Amino acid sequence: MKLLNLFITGLLIFTLAACGGGDKPSSESKAPAKSMVKKEEPKAEAKAEADPMKDIGVGPIKEAITFGELDEALAAKGEELYKAKCTACHKPDKKYIGPAPKDIYQRRNPAWVMNMILNPDGMIKEDPTAKKLLQEFNGTPMSNQSLTEEEARSIVEYFRTL
Numbered sequence: 001m002k003l004l005n006l007f008i009t010g011l012l013i014f015t016l017a018a019c020g021g022g023d024k025p026s027s028e029s030k031a032p033a034k035s036m037v038k039k040e041e042p043k044a045e046a047k048a049e050a051d052p053m054k055d056i057g058v059g060p061i062k063e064a065i066t067f068g069e070l071d072e073a074l075a076a077k078g079e080e081l082y083k084a085k086c087t088a089c090h091k092p093d094k095k096y097i098g099p100a101p102k103d104i105y106q107r108r109n110p111a112w113v114m115n116m117i118l119n120p121d122g123m124i125k126e127d128p129t130a131k132k133l134l135q136e137f138n139g140t141p142m143s144n145q146s147l148t149e150e151e152a153r154s155i156v157e158y159f160r161t162l
């Protein structure tokens, strides 16, 4: 009997200890839950890091372009070219087969725009922004119009006037 009593007491102590021990981790487990909420902050930082205005894309233009004063003669040349080569798919201020170039420099660096005009195939393959755009436009790719850098630059100037 003594042995059985000892056994039961031992079992009781063990059970109580296990319960007490069980309580602690559950109250501790609330703490990690709180710190998981805090972990969302770096996500916002990552978003700010991917600044589309600094993205120049991939293609022959390797450096960001900073605009000086508007070159009206160049913009006029660009407008002519745009009407001849681009309006089949683009309207200046409305979404059509492709996006509208109005206010494009509020979301893109001019160098990115040039690379999109000069190297649309490479952009669609390698540039994350162009890839997303292709999806948005249901997989219709922007076609290469075989423009020279100068011609592309004139259209980029014309887009400033929209």
Ligand code: HEC
Binding pocket: 082, 085, 086, 087, 088, 089, 090, 097, 098, 099, 100, 101, 104, 108, 113, 116, 117, 124, 130, 133, 134, 137, 140, 141, 142, 143, 145, 147, 155
């Ligand atoms: C065959 C139709 C077609 C023609 C022609 C075309 N584009 Fe596009 N363009 C698109 C489509 C579709 C997209 C969006 C999907 C993609 O990028 O593939 C696009 C995207 C663009 C973008 C990116 C716009 C943005 O909001 O980021 C620019 C810039 C652009 N085109 C300029 C031009 C210029 C300049 C010309 C004329 C030299 C031209 N495109 C001719 C279909 C065309």
